[in-house]
Amino acid sequence: MSRVAIRVNGIEVHGNSREPLLNQLENAGLQPEYQCRNGMCGACRCKLKAGAVDQQDSMAFIGPNEVLPCCAIPKSNIDVEFEYQLQQHDQQASL
Numbered sequence: 001m002s003r004v005a006i007r008v009n010g011i012e013v014h015g016n017s018r019e020p021l022l023n024q025l026e027n028a029g030l031q032p033e034y035q036c037r038n039g040m041c042g043a044c045r046c047k048l049k050a051g052a053v054d055q056q057d058s059m060a061f062i063g064p065n066e067v068l069p070c071c072a073i074p075k076s077n078i079d080v081e082f083e084y085q086l087q088q089h090d091q092q093a094s095l
């Protein structure tokens with residue numbers, strides 16, 4: 001599956017099963033928090049409420065049902081939630 005639907009904090013965006021989730025959210029105009037972008041810091045952590053991701057090896061601690069979007073690639077339609085309100089800039093999704 002290449003195209004997937006990503007639901008994030010209740011917002012639907014178009015995604016794919018090729019790129020890290022963090023990049024896809026940014027391409028959709030959202031601004032999740034991040035620092036390292038390689039699985040070290042845990043700053044991008046969010047809850048996976050439904051669906052599956054390919055979570056690549058990471059150093060940061062993640063709890064049950066949590067993923068690190070900087071190094072997780074969606075494997076199906078997913079529903080994720082950040083603990084904070086996501087900033088959204090004007091750029092429209094072009095996926």
Ligand code: FES
Binds near residue numbers: 035039044060069
């Ligand atoms: S940005 Fe550091 S673990 Fe994702």
